[in-house]
Amino acid sequence: MKLAGLAFAGPAAAAQILEAAAAEVMEFTQQAEATSLGSGTLDHLDLAVTEFNHAYSLKPPKAVFDAVLDYRRKVDRFLKDDHTHRQERDLRAFAGWLSELLAWLAHDLGNARTGLAFATDAFIQGRQAGHGQLCAWAMDAAASINLYEQRPAKAREAALKGLSEAPAGHPLTMRLHAQAARAAAADAEGFTTAFQTAEDAYRLLPPRSPRRFGMDVAPLADYALTSYPATSFIWLGQAEQARQHAEHAFATYEAAPAASWSPSREAIARIDLALAHAQLGDPDDAVALGHQALASARVVDSVRSRAGDLTTFLTRRYPRQAAVEGLRERLAAAVDAARPALTAATPSGA
Structure with missing residues (x-):
């Protein structure tokens, strides 16, 4: 209303209105820059x-x-305080990256519900931040968790x-295609086409791969193209194909640089080879590989789950093998040892 009055005001009144507007605009600017961070x-x-992310494969989950949960709660408090629009993004x-990591950690600790909740949060936070790559990483976690929960669809x-x-052209794109292929194998439908798409995406990757928190993500594509098909061919009952891919996966893990080495992925490769x-x-080599994995x-939890698949198959196929019972007992001890950590790791309300 004040500015509308400029058309009818005299020179002195107009100058006064403009001065008041300048002060008001300054308040707008200060509010836009107001932050408690x-x-x-x-x-x-x-840095955190x-x-x-560097600690993920090296320290107990x-x-x-x-x-990580402590930091995720800190970020939630920051989001409730004053901050600029850019700072909010x-x-x-950061909230999304922390939740993406928490999804994997909850999965490692055997709580799929918590893992999927954090994966969903990571996706939503990524959407709010306009960060498509974060959204894609979140769904990579959700795909794995759902597969271990036997929900291939x-x-x-x-x-x-x-x-x-x-x-x-990102290794993550190839990895997600491989996830879709693995899900198709679990459903015994559409695996060949889905896996061919993953192989095509792998061949189109650029010579220099991007980095994620300082780490080269190319090995994740290598792992997905070897380990995922090994698991898939086991589910499809194509044992010789599974053996070849599992051996390739195991060799890939052994040759991985220290920064991207993952003992849990290597253990799963051993179980795929055992199966x-x-x-x-x-059965003798299968039992030996099972012990090495454990x-x-x-x-x-993903290692324990796959080891359970191995012991179930061995017990059914070779019911009189004493060595199989020894592997079952070792797995049962590993499951019992993990229960206290699983109970303690579930946040209230998750």
Whole structure:
């Protein structure tokens, strides 16, 4: 109303109105820049998320889960305080990255419901931050968790949802195609076409791969193209194909640089190889590989789950093998040992 009065005001009154408007605009600007975040907060969060991602495969999942959850709660408090629009986008992205990591950690600790809840949160935070790649990583986690929960249709749905957000020519895109292929194998439908798409995406990757929190993500594509088909061919009952891919996967893990080495993925490769040997009529090698997998430095829930598949198959196929019972007992001890950590790692209300 004041500015509308300029058309009818005299020179002195008009000048007064404009001066008042200038002061008002200054308030608008101050409000746009108002923030309660300390000057180094975002840098600190960036460093923390990077360190957590480096610690993921090296430290016990329960210890990492607790530390990451503490930071996720801190970011939630920051989002409720005063901050600029740009800072909100950054905070949403950090919230999403923390939730994506918590999804994997909850999965490692055996709580699929919590893992999927965090994967969903990571996707939503990524959407709010305008961060498509974060959304795609979140759905990669959701696809894996759903597969281990024997929900292949949900796993494929998550993989396709991630592909809609994944950047072209990125190893993550190839990995999500491989997830979709693995889900198709679990359903025994459409695997060949889906896996061919993953192989095509792999061949189109650029010579220099992007980095994620300082780590090269290309090995994740290599793992997906070897380990995922090994599991898929086991589910499809094609033992010789499974053996070849499992051996390739195992060699890929052994040759991985220290920064991207994953003892849990290596253990799963051993179990895939064990299952292939079991299907091919070699229970002794299968049991030996099963013991090696359970001796891993990181026996998380996915390892225990796949070891359960192995012992179930061996018990059914070779019911009189004493060595099989020994592997079952070792797995049962590993499951019992994991229960306290699983109970303690579930946040209230998750």
